[in-house]
Amino acid sequence: MTAAERTPRGPESAELRQVVGGLNVAPVALAAAAAGLPRSGGLYAWWAPPSVLPELSGSANTADPGHRLLYLGIATSLRTRIVGNHLARSGSSTLRRTLAGLLLPVHGYRTVWTDRVVLVPADEQRLTTWMGDNLRLTWWTCDNPREYEFSLIAALAPPLNIDGAAPGEHRTVVKNARAAYAASAGPRPGPAPTM
DSSP states (O other), X not given: OOHHHHSOOOTTOHHHHHHHHHHTSOOEEHHHHHHHOOSSOXXXXXXXXXXXXXXXXXXXXXSOTTOEEEEEEEESSHHIIXXXXXXXXXXXXXXXXXXXXXXXXXXXXXXXXXXXXXXXXXXXXXXXXXXXXXXXXXXXXXXXXXXXXHHHHHHHOOTTOOTTOOSSHHHHHXXXXXXXXXXXXXXXXXXXXXX
């Protein structure tokens, strides 16, 4: 990452205001979003009603105040990142691992070790179904989404983002959920014994 990519754009930046406005359109149901996501790069935002994960309230969507911001991310291909990772595999999605950790006490997701802790296949599907029932999505295409990422996290404070977020209660809840998820598969297996 270059110094320019790490330097946040100020909230007064016209470009940043344009990105915030582009992400604050009415959130789209995941089935419709999956069909319409472009293969180009950009930023994406996950939204939910206040009754979903109520302990993690984010800012209200300006086009649909019935949805609150949960998470912001960047992608070189929005379609691949959302459909291929966030809606499919806990091993390649911090968002999925965080959601699974937050929902673990209620949903009892089962995990196993691969090169990391992942959900068992049936629970990958259960989490995807939960996401489809409870979350919505918006996105904004741009050539260099990384240059906006930390400024947006600082300005909008999505509760599920830890990198670039200020310390606080949300951060503690999310870190604890991630730790619970990581511990749910038991101790990391050691190397196979040699004979």
